[in-house]
Amino acid sequence: MPGQPGPAEPLERVIAAMAVQQWHVGGRLHPELADHIPSYRAVPRELLDQIWQRHFHRALAVVREGTVPAPEAFDEADVARDRVARGVPLGDGLRAFRRAMSAIRDLFLAEATERGLDPGLVVDRTRCLWELADVASLQIAAVHRQAEVASALLDARRRAGFLRGLLYGTLSAAEIHSGAAIYGLDPARPHRAIRAVPDGDVDPDAPARSLESHGRGNGRGALLTVLDETVVGVVEEKPEIGDLGVTAGLGPPTDLTAVHRSFRAAGRLLEAARAYGLRGVYDLGDLSWRVAVVAEPELAELLLERYLRPLEAEGQFGALVEESVRGYLETGRHIREVARGAHVHVNTVRYRLRRFEELTGTSLDAPDTAVELSWALAARELRTPPRGPAGPAP
Structure with a gap:
Protein backbone atom coordinates (compact mmCIF):
# COMPACT_ATOMS: atom_id res chain seq x y z
CA MET A 1 0.00 0.00 0.00
CA LEU A 153 58.62 -24.74 10.98
CA LEU A 154 60.06 -21.26 11.43
CA ASP A 155 61.02 -22.04 15.02
CA ALA A 156 62.63 -25.32 13.91
CA ARG A 157 64.66 -23.49 11.27
CA ARG A 158 65.74 -20.86 13.78
CA ARG A 159 66.64 -23.52 16.34
CA ALA A 160 68.60 -25.49 13.74
CA GLY A 161 70.34 -22.32 12.58
CA PHE A 162 71.34 -21.41 16.12
CA LEU A 163 72.62 -24.91 16.88
CA ARG A 164 74.50 -25.12 13.58
CA GLY A 165 76.26 -21.85 14.32
CA LEU A 166 76.92 -22.86 17.93
CA LEU A 167 78.31 -26.28 17.09
CA TYR A 168 80.38 -25.13 14.13
CA GLY A 169 81.76 -22.11 15.98
CA THR A 170 80.40 -19.40 13.67
CA LEU A 171 78.38 -17.39 16.23
CA SER A 172 79.60 -14.36 18.12
CA ALA A 173 79.49 -14.33 21.91
CA ALA A 174 76.51 -11.96 21.77
CA GLU A 175 74.63 -14.28 19.41
CA ILE A 176 75.36 -17.26 21.67
CA HIS A 177 74.05 -15.48 24.77
CA SER A 178 70.97 -14.25 22.93
CA GLY A 179 70.16 -17.71 21.59
CA ALA A 180 70.84 -19.32 24.94
CA ALA A 181 68.28 -17.03 26.56
CA ILE A 182 65.69 -17.94 23.91
CA TYR A 183 66.23 -21.68 24.14
CA GLY A 184 66.72 -22.07 27.88
CA LEU A 185 70.47 -22.66 28.05
CA ASP A 186 72.50 -21.22 30.92
CA PRO A 187 75.74 -19.68 29.55
CA ALA A 188 77.26 -19.83 33.03
CA ARG A 189 77.13 -23.64 33.04
CA PRO A 190 79.36 -26.02 31.06
CA HIS A 191 77.69 -27.92 28.23
CA ARG A 192 78.60 -31.02 26.26
CA ALA A 193 78.01 -31.48 22.55
CA ILE A 194 76.27 -34.67 21.48
CA ARG A 195 75.98 -36.44 18.13
CA ALA A 196 73.67 -39.41 17.72
CA VAL A 197 72.24 -41.69 15.05
CA PRO A 198 69.18 -43.93 15.53
CA ASP A 199 69.18 -47.65 14.92
CA GLY A 200 68.12 -48.79 11.47
CA ASP A 201 66.03 -46.52 9.30
CA VAL A 202 64.24 -44.68 12.12
CA ASP A 203 63.39 -41.03 11.45
CA PRO A 204 65.92 -39.07 13.56
CA ASP A 205 63.34 -36.46 14.64
CA ALA A 206 61.80 -38.76 17.27
CA PRO A 207 65.17 -39.70 18.87
CA ALA A 208 66.09 -36.00 18.87
CA ARG A 209 62.99 -35.19 20.91
CA SER A 210 63.60 -38.13 23.24
CA LEU A 211 67.24 -37.23 23.82
CA GLU A 212 66.31 -33.62 24.52
CA SER A 213 63.68 -34.78 26.99
CA HIS A 214 66.19 -37.12 28.68
CA GLY A 215 68.73 -34.28 28.78
CA ARG A 216 66.36 -31.92 30.57
CA GLY A 217 65.18 -32.24 34.14
CA ASN A 218 66.35 -31.10 37.57
CA GLY A 219 67.04 -27.66 36.16
CA ARG A 220 69.36 -28.94 33.43
CA GLY A 221 69.31 -27.49 29.94
CA ALA A 222 69.37 -29.35 26.64
CA LEU A 223 68.81 -28.37 23.02
CA LEU A 224 68.90 -30.79 20.09
CA THR A 225 67.91 -30.86 16.45
CA VAL A 226 68.55 -32.88 13.30
CA LEU A 227 71.27 -31.75 10.91
CA ASP A 228 72.13 -33.84 7.86
CA GLU A 229 70.25 -36.89 9.22
CA THR A 230 72.25 -36.79 12.46
CA VAL A 231 70.89 -35.79 15.86
CA VAL A 232 73.10 -33.01 17.24
CA GLY A 233 72.93 -30.58 20.12
CA VAL A 234 74.12 -29.71 23.59
CA VAL A 235 73.32 -31.12 27.02
CA GLU A 236 74.57 -30.32 30.49
CA GLU A 237 74.94 -33.92 31.63
CA LYS A 238 75.16 -37.34 30.08
CA PRO A 239 71.57 -38.38 29.31
CA GLU A 240 70.23 -41.70 30.57
CA ILE A 241 68.47 -43.10 27.52
CA GLY A 242 67.14 -46.43 28.77
CA ASP A 243 66.19 -48.63 25.82
CA LEU A 244 66.18 -45.78 23.29
CA GLY A 245 67.70 -47.21 20.11
CA VAL A 246 70.52 -44.76 19.40
CA THR A 247 74.29 -44.62 19.35
CA ALA A 248 75.74 -41.32 20.49
CA GLY A 249 79.08 -39.67 21.08
CA LEU A 250 79.27 -37.13 23.92
CA GLY A 251 82.01 -34.50 23.91
CA PRO A 252 83.70 -33.11 27.02
CA PRO A 253 82.08 -30.30 29.06
CA THR A 254 83.04 -26.79 27.99
CA ASP A 255 81.80 -23.23 27.93
CA LEU A 256 79.07 -22.57 25.36
CA THR A 257 81.40 -20.26 23.43
CA ALA A 258 83.83 -23.18 22.95
CA VAL A 259 81.31 -26.00 22.52
CA HIS A 260 82.35 -26.40 18.88
CA ARG A 261 85.47 -28.17 20.16
CA SER A 262 83.30 -30.54 22.18
CA PHE A 263 81.30 -31.13 19.00
CA ARG A 264 84.37 -32.29 17.11
CA ALA A 265 85.19 -34.71 19.91
CA ALA A 266 81.60 -35.98 19.92
CA GLY A 267 81.94 -36.81 16.24
CA ARG A 268 85.06 -38.91 16.84
CA LEU A 269 83.38 -40.70 19.75
CA LEU A 270 80.27 -41.44 17.70
CA GLU A 271 82.40 -42.84 14.90
CA ALA A 272 84.24 -45.08 17.36
CA ALA A 273 81.09 -46.29 19.12
CA ARG A 274 79.48 -47.20 15.81
CA ALA A 275 82.62 -48.94 14.60
CA TYR A 276 82.51 -51.19 17.68
CA GLY A 277 78.78 -51.82 17.16
CA LEU A 278 77.80 -50.20 20.45
CA ARG A 279 74.44 -48.76 21.46
CA GLY A 280 74.02 -45.98 23.99
CA VAL A 281 75.79 -42.71 24.84
CA TYR A 282 79.58 -42.84 25.03
CA ASP A 283 82.12 -40.27 26.12
CA LEU A 284 85.90 -40.40 26.23
CA GLY A 285 85.83 -42.04 29.66
CA ASP A 286 83.88 -44.94 28.20
CA LEU A 287 85.93 -45.54 25.06
CA SER A 288 89.34 -44.21 26.15
CA TRP A 289 92.19 -45.16 23.77
CA ARG A 290 89.85 -47.24 21.60
CA VAL A 291 88.84 -43.97 19.90
CA ALA A 292 92.35 -43.75 18.50
CA VAL A 293 92.13 -47.30 17.13
CA VAL A 294 89.34 -46.15 14.83
CA ALA A 295 91.12 -42.91 13.94
CA GLU A 296 94.45 -44.58 13.07
CA PRO A 297 93.70 -47.44 10.65
CA GLU A 298 97.27 -47.58 9.31
CA LEU A 299 98.71 -48.13 12.79
CA ALA A 300 96.00 -50.69 13.54
CA GLU A 301 96.93 -52.61 10.39
CA LEU A 302 100.60 -52.57 11.37
CA LEU A 303 99.84 -53.99 14.83
CA LEU A 304 97.45 -56.60 13.44
CA GLU A 305 100.24 -57.72 11.13
CA ARG A 306 102.72 -57.91 13.99
CA TYR A 307 100.64 -59.61 16.68
CA LEU A 308 97.65 -61.46 15.19
CA ARG A 309 98.42 -62.40 11.59
CA PRO A 310 101.14 -64.86 12.68
CA LEU A 311 98.47 -66.76 14.63
CA GLU A 312 96.26 -67.15 11.57
CA ALA A 313 98.76 -69.54 10.00
CA GLU A 314 98.21 -71.86 12.97
CA GLY A 315 94.56 -72.40 12.09
CA GLN A 316 92.29 -73.45 14.96
CA PHE A 317 95.18 -73.58 17.38
CA GLY A 318 96.04 -70.00 16.54
CA ALA A 319 92.46 -68.98 17.42
CA LEU A 320 92.85 -70.69 20.81
CA VAL A 321 96.13 -68.87 21.36
CA GLU A 322 94.48 -65.55 20.57
CA GLU A 323 91.63 -66.36 22.97
CA SER A 324 94.09 -67.11 25.77
CA VAL A 325 96.15 -64.00 25.11
CA ARG A 326 93.00 -61.86 25.14
CA GLY A 327 91.90 -63.40 28.45
CA TYR A 328 95.39 -62.92 29.89
CA LEU A 329 95.21 -59.18 29.26
CA GLU A 330 91.56 -58.81 30.33
CA THR A 331 92.12 -60.57 33.68
CA GLY A 332 95.23 -58.57 34.52
CA ARG A 333 97.63 -61.45 33.73
CA HIS A 334 95.91 -63.99 36.01
CA ILE A 335 96.59 -67.32 34.29
CA ARG A 336 94.38 -69.33 36.64
CA GLU A 337 91.36 -67.14 35.80
CA VAL A 338 92.05 -67.61 32.11
CA ALA A 339 92.23 -71.38 32.56
CA ARG A 340 89.04 -71.45 34.62
CA GLY A 341 87.17 -69.42 32.01
CA ALA A 342 88.42 -71.62 29.15
CA HIS A 343 87.91 -74.89 31.14
CA VAL A 344 91.51 -75.97 30.55
CA HIS A 345 94.54 -76.69 32.74
CA VAL A 346 96.76 -73.77 33.70
CA ASN A 347 99.69 -75.45 31.93
CA THR A 348 97.67 -75.38 28.71
CA VAL A 349 97.28 -71.65 29.07
CA ARG A 350 101.00 -71.26 29.83
CA TYR A 351 101.85 -73.22 26.70
CA ARG A 352 99.57 -71.08 24.54
CA LEU A 353 101.05 -67.86 25.91
CA ARG A 354 104.59 -69.13 25.34
CA ARG A 355 103.65 -70.17 21.80
CA PHE A 356 102.28 -66.64 21.19
CA GLU A 357 105.66 -65.18 22.18
CA GLU A 358 107.45 -67.60 19.87
CA LEU A 359 105.20 -66.85 16.89
CA THR A 360 105.36 -63.07 17.28
CA GLY A 361 108.89 -62.70 18.65
CA THR A 362 107.63 -60.60 21.56
CA SER A 363 107.41 -60.84 25.34
CA LEU A 364 104.06 -60.55 27.11
CA ASP A 365 105.91 -59.06 30.09
CA ALA A 366 107.01 -56.04 28.06
CA PRO A 367 104.83 -52.93 28.63
CA ASP A 368 104.89 -52.01 24.92
CA THR A 369 103.62 -55.47 24.02
CA ALA A 370 100.62 -55.13 26.32
CA VAL A 371 99.71 -51.74 24.83
CA GLU A 372 100.24 -52.73 21.21
CA LEU A 373 98.54 -56.10 21.57
CA SER A 374 95.51 -54.48 23.21
CA TRP A 375 95.37 -52.07 20.27
CA ALA A 376 95.52 -54.95 17.77
CA LEU A 377 92.80 -56.91 19.60
CA ALA A 378 90.56 -53.81 19.69
CA ALA A 379 91.11 -53.33 15.95
CA ARG A 380 90.05 -56.95 15.44
CA GLU A 381 86.73 -56.17 17.18
CA LEU A 382 85.83 -53.34 14.85
CA ARG A 383 82.74 -53.77 12.73
CA THR A 384 83.70 -53.38 9.06
CA PRO A 385 82.41 -51.57 7.24
CA PRO A 386 80.85 -49.08 9.69
CA ARG A 387 77.09 -48.59 9.51
CA GLY A 388 77.34 -45.19 7.82
CA PRO A 389 78.67 -41.67 8.24
CA ALA A 390 78.79 -40.12 11.68
CA GLY A 391 77.43 -36.83 10.44
CA PRO A 392 79.15 -33.85 8.88
CA ALA A 393 82.58 -32.93 10.16
CA PRO A 394 83.00 -29.32 11.22
Whole structure:
Protein backbone atom coordinates (compact mmCIF):
# COMPACT_ATOMS: atom_id res chain seq x y z
CA MET A 1 0.00 0.00 0.00
CA PRO A 2 1.17 3.57 -0.67
CA GLY A 3 2.99 5.06 2.34
CA GLN A 4 3.57 1.66 4.01
CA PRO A 5 7.28 0.85 4.55
CA GLY A 6 8.82 -1.99 2.53
CA PRO A 7 10.34 -4.99 4.30
CA ALA A 8 13.86 -3.58 3.90
CA GLU A 9 13.14 -0.36 5.83
CA PRO A 10 12.53 -1.92 9.30
CA LEU A 11 15.58 -4.18 8.78
CA GLU A 12 17.74 -1.17 7.90
CA ARG A 13 16.55 0.60 11.03
CA VAL A 14 17.60 -2.44 13.08
CA ILE A 15 20.99 -2.44 11.36
CA ALA A 16 21.43 1.29 11.95
CA ALA A 17 20.56 0.87 15.64
CA MET A 18 23.07 -1.98 15.91
CA ALA A 19 25.77 0.12 14.26
CA VAL A 20 25.26 2.90 16.81
CA GLN A 21 25.99 0.44 19.64
CA GLN A 22 29.02 -1.22 18.03
CA TRP A 23 31.61 0.23 20.40
CA HIS A 24 29.37 0.14 23.43
CA VAL A 25 28.90 -3.62 23.03
CA GLY A 26 32.58 -4.09 22.17
CA GLY A 27 33.57 -2.12 25.26
CA ARG A 28 31.66 -4.60 27.46
CA LEU A 29 33.07 -7.57 25.58
CA HIS A 30 36.76 -6.76 25.96
CA PRO A 31 36.98 -7.02 29.77
CA GLU A 32 34.92 -10.23 29.58
CA LEU A 33 37.54 -11.79 27.33
CA ALA A 34 40.34 -10.83 29.71
CA ASP A 35 38.42 -12.23 32.70
CA HIS A 36 37.31 -15.52 31.15
CA ILE A 37 40.16 -16.21 28.67
CA PRO A 38 43.49 -15.40 30.38
CA SER A 39 45.58 -15.87 27.23
CA TYR A 40 43.79 -12.87 25.70
CA ARG A 41 45.39 -10.57 28.27
CA ALA A 42 48.45 -10.71 26.01
CA VAL A 43 46.49 -9.25 23.08
CA PRO A 44 46.59 -5.40 22.94
CA ARG A 45 43.26 -3.57 23.07
CA GLU A 46 43.80 -1.90 19.69
CA LEU A 47 44.14 -5.29 18.00
CA LEU A 48 40.99 -6.53 19.68
CA ASP A 49 39.20 -3.41 18.47
CA GLN A 50 40.31 -4.09 14.89
CA ILE A 51 39.07 -7.67 14.83
CA TRP A 52 35.83 -6.73 16.64
CA GLN A 53 35.12 -4.14 13.96
CA ARG A 54 35.76 -6.74 11.25
CA HIS A 55 33.42 -9.31 12.84
CA PHE A 56 30.74 -6.69 13.52
CA HIS A 57 30.66 -5.30 9.96
CA ARG A 58 30.63 -8.80 8.49
CA ALA A 59 27.69 -9.72 10.72
CA LEU A 60 25.77 -6.58 9.70
CA ALA A 61 26.30 -7.50 6.05
CA VAL A 62 24.88 -10.97 6.70
CA VAL A 63 21.86 -9.47 8.50
CA ARG A 64 21.25 -7.12 5.58
CA GLU A 65 21.74 -9.63 2.74
CA GLY A 66 20.58 -12.85 4.36
CA THR A 67 23.51 -14.82 2.88
CA VAL A 68 26.73 -16.12 4.44
CA PRO A 69 30.05 -15.66 2.61
CA ALA A 70 31.96 -18.72 1.41
CA PRO A 71 34.75 -19.94 3.74
CA GLU A 72 37.50 -18.60 1.45
CA ALA A 73 36.07 -15.10 1.88
CA PHE A 74 37.14 -15.09 5.55
CA ASP A 75 40.67 -13.69 5.65
CA GLU A 76 41.78 -14.56 9.17
CA ALA A 77 45.42 -15.39 8.45
CA ASP A 78 46.77 -12.20 10.02
CA VAL A 79 44.77 -12.78 13.20
CA ALA A 80 45.85 -16.42 13.36
CA ARG A 81 49.52 -15.53 13.00
CA ASP A 82 49.23 -12.90 15.71
CA ARG A 83 47.46 -15.24 18.15
CA VAL A 84 49.96 -18.04 17.53
CA ALA A 85 52.86 -15.64 18.06
CA ARG A 86 51.32 -14.51 21.37
CA GLY A 87 50.76 -18.08 22.52
CA VAL A 88 46.96 -17.95 22.33
CA PRO A 89 45.68 -21.54 21.85
CA LEU A 90 43.18 -22.31 19.11
CA GLY A 91 40.52 -23.22 21.66
CA ASP A 92 40.84 -19.80 23.31
CA GLY A 93 40.60 -18.06 19.95
CA LEU A 94 37.39 -19.91 19.12
CA ARG A 95 35.91 -19.15 22.55
CA ALA A 96 36.63 -15.45 22.04
CA PHE A 97 35.05 -15.51 18.58
CA ARG A 98 31.92 -17.27 19.86
CA ARG A 99 31.56 -14.70 22.62
CA ALA A 100 31.79 -11.93 20.04
CA MET A 101 29.18 -13.58 17.81
CA SER A 102 26.88 -14.19 20.77
CA ALA A 103 27.08 -10.51 21.67
CA ILE A 104 26.17 -9.56 18.07
CA ARG A 105 23.23 -12.02 17.97
CA ASP A 106 21.93 -10.74 21.30
CA LEU A 107 22.14 -7.17 20.03
CA PHE A 108 20.30 -8.10 16.83
CA LEU A 109 17.49 -9.88 18.71
CA ALA A 110 17.09 -6.96 21.14
CA GLU A 111 16.91 -4.32 18.41
CA ALA A 112 14.69 -6.48 16.16
CA THR A 113 12.24 -7.10 19.00
CA GLU A 114 12.12 -3.44 20.04
CA ARG A 115 11.41 -2.33 16.47
CA GLY A 116 8.87 -5.05 15.73
CA LEU A 117 10.78 -6.71 12.93
CA ASP A 118 8.83 -9.46 11.18
CA PRO A 119 9.27 -12.68 13.25
CA GLY A 120 9.99 -14.73 10.14
CA LEU A 121 12.77 -12.34 9.17
CA VAL A 122 14.14 -12.43 12.71
CA VAL A 123 14.31 -16.23 12.60
CA ASP A 124 15.93 -16.21 9.17
CA ARG A 125 18.61 -13.65 10.07
CA THR A 126 19.32 -15.33 13.40
CA ARG A 127 19.85 -18.57 11.51
CA CYS A 128 22.22 -16.72 9.18
CA LEU A 129 24.21 -15.41 12.12
CA TRP A 130 24.50 -18.95 13.53
CA GLU A 131 25.66 -20.18 10.14
CA LEU A 132 28.13 -17.32 9.95
CA ALA A 133 29.56 -18.36 13.31
CA ASP A 134 29.90 -21.98 12.16
CA VAL A 135 31.54 -21.19 8.82
CA ALA A 136 33.88 -18.60 10.33
CA SER A 137 34.84 -20.96 13.20
CA LEU A 138 35.88 -23.66 10.75
CA GLN A 139 37.92 -21.17 8.75
CA ILE A 140 39.51 -19.69 11.87
CA ALA A 141 40.47 -23.19 13.01
CA ALA A 142 41.98 -24.02 9.62
CA VAL A 143 44.09 -20.89 9.32
CA HIS A 144 45.11 -21.10 12.98
CA ARG A 145 46.45 -24.61 12.44
CA GLN A 146 48.24 -23.45 9.31
CA ALA A 147 49.77 -20.62 11.28
CA GLU A 148 50.83 -23.06 14.02
CA VAL A 149 52.54 -25.28 11.47
CA ALA A 150 54.25 -22.30 9.85
CA SER A 151 55.34 -21.01 13.24
CA ALA A 152 56.67 -24.44 14.24
CA LEU A 153 58.62 -24.74 10.98
CA LEU A 154 60.06 -21.26 11.43
CA ASP A 155 61.02 -22.04 15.02
CA ALA A 156 62.63 -25.32 13.91
CA ARG A 157 64.66 -23.49 11.27
CA ARG A 158 65.74 -20.86 13.78
CA ARG A 159 66.64 -23.52 16.34
CA ALA A 160 68.60 -25.49 13.74
CA GLY A 161 70.34 -22.32 12.58
CA PHE A 162 71.34 -21.41 16.12
CA LEU A 163 72.62 -24.91 16.88
CA ARG A 164 74.50 -25.12 13.58
CA GLY A 165 76.26 -21.85 14.32
CA LEU A 166 76.92 -22.86 17.93
CA LEU A 167 78.31 -26.28 17.09
CA TYR A 168 80.38 -25.13 14.13
CA GLY A 169 81.76 -22.11 15.98
CA THR A 170 80.40 -19.40 13.67
CA LEU A 171 78.38 -17.39 16.23
CA SER A 172 79.60 -14.36 18.12
CA ALA A 173 79.49 -14.33 21.91
CA ALA A 174 76.51 -11.96 21.77
CA GLU A 175 74.63 -14.28 19.41
CA ILE A 176 75.36 -17.26 21.67
CA HIS A 177 74.05 -15.48 24.77
CA SER A 178 70.97 -14.25 22.93
CA GLY A 179 70.16 -17.71 21.59
CA ALA A 180 70.84 -19.32 24.94
CA ALA A 181 68.28 -17.03 26.56
CA ILE A 182 65.69 -17.94 23.91
CA TYR A 183 66.23 -21.68 24.14
CA GLY A 184 66.72 -22.07 27.88
CA LEU A 185 70.47 -22.66 28.05
CA ASP A 186 72.50 -21.22 30.92
CA PRO A 187 75.74 -19.68 29.55
CA ALA A 188 77.26 -19.83 33.03
CA ARG A 189 77.13 -23.64 33.04
CA PRO A 190 79.36 -26.02 31.06
CA HIS A 191 77.69 -27.92 28.23
CA ARG A 192 78.60 -31.02 26.26
CA ALA A 193 78.01 -31.48 22.55
CA ILE A 194 76.27 -34.67 21.48
CA ARG A 195 75.98 -36.44 18.13
CA ALA A 196 73.67 -39.41 17.72
CA VAL A 197 72.24 -41.69 15.05
CA PRO A 198 69.18 -43.93 15.53
CA ASP A 199 69.18 -47.65 14.92
CA GLY A 200 68.12 -48.79 11.47
CA ASP A 201 66.03 -46.52 9.30
CA VAL A 202 64.24 -44.68 12.12
CA ASP A 203 63.39 -41.03 11.45
CA PRO A 204 65.92 -39.07 13.56
CA ASP A 205 63.34 -36.46 14.64
CA ALA A 206 61.80 -38.76 17.27
CA PRO A 207 65.17 -39.70 18.87
CA ALA A 208 66.09 -36.00 18.87
CA ARG A 209 62.99 -35.19 20.91
CA SER A 210 63.60 -38.13 23.24
CA LEU A 211 67.24 -37.23 23.82
CA GLU A 212 66.31 -33.62 24.52
CA SER A 213 63.68 -34.78 26.99
CA HIS A 214 66.19 -37.12 28.68
CA GLY A 215 68.73 -34.28 28.78
CA ARG A 216 66.36 -31.92 30.57
CA GLY A 217 65.18 -32.24 34.14
CA ASN A 218 66.35 -31.10 37.57
CA GLY A 219 67.04 -27.66 36.16
CA ARG A 220 69.36 -28.94 33.43
CA GLY A 221 69.31 -27.49 29.94
CA ALA A 222 69.37 -29.35 26.64
CA LEU A 223 68.81 -28.37 23.02
CA LEU A 224 68.90 -30.79 20.09
CA THR A 225 67.91 -30.86 16.45
CA VAL A 226 68.55 -32.88 13.30
CA LEU A 227 71.27 -31.75 10.91
CA ASP A 228 72.13 -33.84 7.86
CA GLU A 229 70.25 -36.89 9.22
CA THR A 230 72.25 -36.79 12.46
CA VAL A 231 70.89 -35.79 15.86
CA VAL A 232 73.10 -33.01 17.24
CA GLY A 233 72.93 -30.58 20.12
CA VAL A 234 74.12 -29.71 23.59
CA VAL A 235 73.32 -31.12 27.02
CA GLU A 236 74.57 -30.32 30.49
CA GLU A 237 74.94 -33.92 31.63
CA LYS A 238 75.16 -37.34 30.08
CA PRO A 239 71.57 -38.38 29.31
CA GLU A 240 70.23 -41.70 30.57
CA ILE A 241 68.47 -43.10 27.52
CA GLY A 242 67.14 -46.43 28.77
CA ASP A 243 66.19 -48.63 25.82
CA LEU A 244 66.18 -45.78 23.29
CA GLY A 245 67.70 -47.21 20.11
CA VAL A 246 70.52 -44.76 19.40
CA THR A 247 74.29 -44.62 19.35
CA ALA A 248 75.74 -41.32 20.49
CA GLY A 249 79.08 -39.67 21.08
CA LEU A 250 79.27 -37.13 23.92
CA GLY A 251 82.01 -34.50 23.91
CA PRO A 252 83.70 -33.11 27.02
CA PRO A 253 82.08 -30.30 29.06
CA THR A 254 83.04 -26.79 27.99
CA ASP A 255 81.80 -23.23 27.93
CA LEU A 256 79.07 -22.57 25.36
CA THR A 257 81.40 -20.26 23.43
CA ALA A 258 83.83 -23.18 22.95
CA VAL A 259 81.31 -26.00 22.52
CA HIS A 260 82.35 -26.40 18.88
CA ARG A 261 85.47 -28.17 20.16
CA SER A 262 83.30 -30.54 22.18
CA PHE A 263 81.30 -31.13 19.00
CA ARG A 264 84.37 -32.29 17.11
CA ALA A 265 85.19 -34.71 19.91
CA ALA A 266 81.60 -35.98 19.92
CA GLY A 267 81.94 -36.81 16.24
CA ARG A 268 85.06 -38.91 16.84
CA LEU A 269 83.38 -40.70 19.75
CA LEU A 270 80.27 -41.44 17.70
CA GLU A 271 82.40 -42.84 14.90
CA ALA A 272 84.24 -45.08 17.36
CA ALA A 273 81.09 -46.29 19.12
CA ARG A 274 79.48 -47.20 15.81
CA ALA A 275 82.62 -48.94 14.60
CA TYR A 276 82.51 -51.19 17.68
CA GLY A 277 78.78 -51.82 17.16
CA LEU A 278 77.80 -50.20 20.45
CA ARG A 279 74.44 -48.76 21.46
CA GLY A 280 74.02 -45.98 23.99
CA VAL A 281 75.79 -42.71 24.84
CA TYR A 282 79.58 -42.84 25.03
CA ASP A 283 82.12 -40.27 26.12
CA LEU A 284 85.90 -40.40 26.23
CA GLY A 285 85.83 -42.04 29.66
CA ASP A 286 83.88 -44.94 28.20
CA LEU A 287 85.93 -45.54 25.06
CA SER A 288 89.34 -44.21 26.15
CA TRP A 289 92.19 -45.16 23.77
CA ARG A 290 89.85 -47.24 21.60
CA VAL A 291 88.84 -43.97 19.90
CA ALA A 292 92.35 -43.75 18.50
CA VAL A 293 92.13 -47.30 17.13
CA VAL A 294 89.34 -46.15 14.83
CA ALA A 295 91.12 -42.91 13.94
CA GLU A 296 94.45 -44.58 13.07
CA PRO A 297 93.70 -47.44 10.65
CA GLU A 298 97.27 -47.58 9.31
CA LEU A 299 98.71 -48.13 12.79
CA ALA A 300 96.00 -50.69 13.54
CA GLU A 301 96.93 -52.61 10.39
CA LEU A 302 100.60 -52.57 11.37
CA LEU A 303 99.84 -53.99 14.83
CA LEU A 304 97.45 -56.60 13.44
CA GLU A 305 100.24 -57.72 11.13
CA ARG A 306 102.72 -57.91 13.99
CA TYR A 307 100.64 -59.61 16.68
CA LEU A 308 97.65 -61.46 15.19
CA ARG A 309 98.42 -62.40 11.59
CA PRO A 310 101.14 -64.86 12.68
CA LEU A 311 98.47 -66.76 14.63
CA GLU A 312 96.26 -67.15 11.57
CA ALA A 313 98.76 -69.54 10.00
CA GLU A 314 98.21 -71.86 12.97
CA GLY A 315 94.56 -72.40 12.09
CA GLN A 316 92.29 -73.45 14.96
CA PHE A 317 95.18 -73.58 17.38
CA GLY A 318 96.04 -70.00 16.54
CA ALA A 319 92.46 -68.98 17.42
CA LEU A 320 92.85 -70.69 20.81
CA VAL A 321 96.13 -68.87 21.36
CA GLU A 322 94.48 -65.55 20.57
CA GLU A 323 91.63 -66.36 22.97
CA SER A 324 94.09 -67.11 25.77
CA VAL A 325 96.15 -64.00 25.11
CA ARG A 326 93.00 -61.86 25.14
CA GLY A 327 91.90 -63.40 28.45
CA TYR A 328 95.39 -62.92 29.89
CA LEU A 329 95.21 -59.18 29.26
CA GLU A 330 91.56 -58.81 30.33
CA THR A 331 92.12 -60.57 33.68
CA GLY A 332 95.23 -58.57 34.52
CA ARG A 333 97.63 -61.45 33.73
CA HIS A 334 95.91 -63.99 36.01
CA ILE A 335 96.59 -67.32 34.29
CA ARG A 336 94.38 -69.33 36.64
CA GLU A 337 91.36 -67.14 35.80
CA VAL A 338 92.05 -67.61 32.11
CA ALA A 339 92.23 -71.38 32.56
CA ARG A 340 89.04 -71.45 34.62
CA GLY A 341 87.17 -69.42 32.01
CA ALA A 342 88.42 -71.62 29.15
CA HIS A 343 87.91 -74.89 31.14
CA VAL A 344 91.51 -75.97 30.55
CA HIS A 345 94.54 -76.69 32.74
CA VAL A 346 96.76 -73.77 33.70
CA ASN A 347 99.69 -75.45 31.93
CA THR A 348 97.67 -75.38 28.71
CA VAL A 349 97.28 -71.65 29.07
CA ARG A 350 101.00 -71.26 29.83
CA TYR A 351 101.85 -73.22 26.70
CA ARG A 352 99.57 -71.08 24.54
CA LEU A 353 101.05 -67.86 25.91
CA ARG A 354 104.59 -69.13 25.34
CA ARG A 355 103.65 -70.17 21.80
CA PHE A 356 102.28 -66.64 21.19
CA GLU A 357 105.66 -65.18 22.18
CA GLU A 358 107.45 -67.60 19.87
CA LEU A 359 105.20 -66.85 16.89
CA THR A 360 105.36 -63.07 17.28
CA GLY A 361 108.89 -62.70 18.65
CA THR A 362 107.63 -60.60 21.56
CA SER A 363 107.41 -60.84 25.34
CA LEU A 364 104.06 -60.55 27.11
CA ASP A 365 105.91 -59.06 30.09
CA ALA A 366 107.01 -56.04 28.06
CA PRO A 367 104.83 -52.93 28.63
CA ASP A 368 104.89 -52.01 24.92
CA THR A 369 103.62 -55.47 24.02
CA ALA A 370 100.62 -55.13 26.32
CA VAL A 371 99.71 -51.74 24.83
CA GLU A 372 100.24 -52.73 21.21
CA LEU A 373 98.54 -56.10 21.57
CA SER A 374 95.51 -54.48 23.21
CA TRP A 375 95.37 -52.07 20.27
CA ALA A 376 95.52 -54.95 17.77
CA LEU A 377 92.80 -56.91 19.60
CA ALA A 378 90.56 -53.81 19.69
CA ALA A 379 91.11 -53.33 15.95
CA ARG A 380 90.05 -56.95 15.44
CA GLU A 381 86.73 -56.17 17.18
CA LEU A 382 85.83 -53.34 14.85
CA ARG A 383 82.74 -53.77 12.73
CA THR A 384 83.70 -53.38 9.06
CA PRO A 385 82.41 -51.57 7.24
CA PRO A 386 80.85 -49.08 9.69
CA ARG A 387 77.09 -48.59 9.51
CA GLY A 388 77.34 -45.19 7.82
CA PRO A 389 78.67 -41.67 8.24
CA ALA A 390 78.79 -40.12 11.68
CA GLY A 391 77.43 -36.83 10.44
CA PRO A 392 79.15 -33.85 8.88
CA ALA A 393 82.58 -32.93 10.16
CA PRO A 394 83.00 -29.32 11.22
